[in-house]
Amino acid sequence: MDCPDFEALTTPALLAWTLERFGHRVAISTALGPSGVVLLHLATQLDPKARAFFIDTGFHFPETLAHLDALEARLGIRLERVTPDAAEVAARDASATPLHRSSPDDCCALRKVEPMDRVLRGLDAWMTGIRRDQGGARVSAPAAEWRNVGGRDLLKVNPLVAWDRKAIWAHIFEHDLPYNALHDRGYPSVGCWPCTQPSDASGEERAGRFVGQARTECGLHTRF
Numbered sequence: 001m002d003c004p005d006f007e008a009l010t011t012p013a014l015l016a017w018t019l020e021r022f023g024h025r026v027a028i029s030t031a032l033g034p035s036g037v038v039l040l041h042l043a044t045q046l047d048p049k050a051r052a053f054f055i056d057t058g059f060h061f062p063e064t065l066a067h068l069d070a071l072e073a074r075l076g077i078r079l080e081r082v083t084p085d086a087a088e089v090a091a092r093d094a095s096a097t098p099l100h101r102s103s104p105d106d107c108c109a110l111r112k113v114e115p116m117d118r119v120l121r122g123l124d125a126w127m128t129g130i131r132r133d134q135g136g137a138r139v140s141a142p143a144a145e146w147r148n149v150g151g152r153d154l155l156k157v158n159p160l161v162a163w164d165r166k167a168i169w170a171h172i173f174e175h176d177l178p179y180n181a182l183h184d185r186g187y188p189s190v191g192c193w194p195c196t197q198p199s200d201a202s203g204e205e206r207a208g209r210f211v212g213q214a215r216t217e218c219g220l221h222t223r224f
């Protein structure tokens with residue numbers, strides 16, 4: 001496949017190339033954070049039928065689900081809801097100690113990674129809202145890269161990789177886009193409620209995620 005120099009493209013140009021090249025075989029993966037809001041807004045301006053999906057782990061805050069509804073109404077879109085394997089969740093939940101406490105990695109594998117891979121098996125590319133300024137393993141994220149998923153190479157595209165937090169929030173306010181109400185209550189980043197806490201200690205965007213755990217990511221971006 002002929003590909004452009006991804007790093008040299010502007011965000012709109014990278015989005016346009018990806019949407020045109022892959023059509024209905026590309027989808028936006030989002031947990032509805034501020035970057036996801038911006039990505040959905042930009043993508044649906046280029047293609048109102050751009051596909052997007054949200055992994056409903058079963059552990060989202062009510063505020064996150066309300067934000068999903070508000071965002072869909074504002075953008076006039078409908079995100080695909082992807083859920084974990086119900087039988088597997090029931091079997092794991094039968095244990096006295098919740099899986100997110102006994103083995104968070106297995107919990108993420110069950111509630112996030114397996115549903116994600118199920119979606120990816122039907123795609124040729126996907127887009128995310130990760131940014132280098134979020135720190136950790138994300139500091140070296142490229143604008144796009146090939147990833148082997150189940151024996152096939154898929155293009156993972158990160159159109160906002162060079163944006164910073166200030167620019168993301170400026171875009172949200174400029175376009176009056178909805179955001180998760182928890183951001184106004186001390187949560188810089190919002191994930192599943194068992195693994196998310198408010199935090200104002202460091203000022204870092206992903207502070208409050210996976211507190212007390214020996215990891216900073218759930219595996220969706222770091223497992224390849």
Ligand code: SF4
Nearest residue numbers: 104107108111192195
């Ligand atoms: S973030 Fe926490 S609750 Fe959510 S899937 Fe991972 S371990 Fe489970």
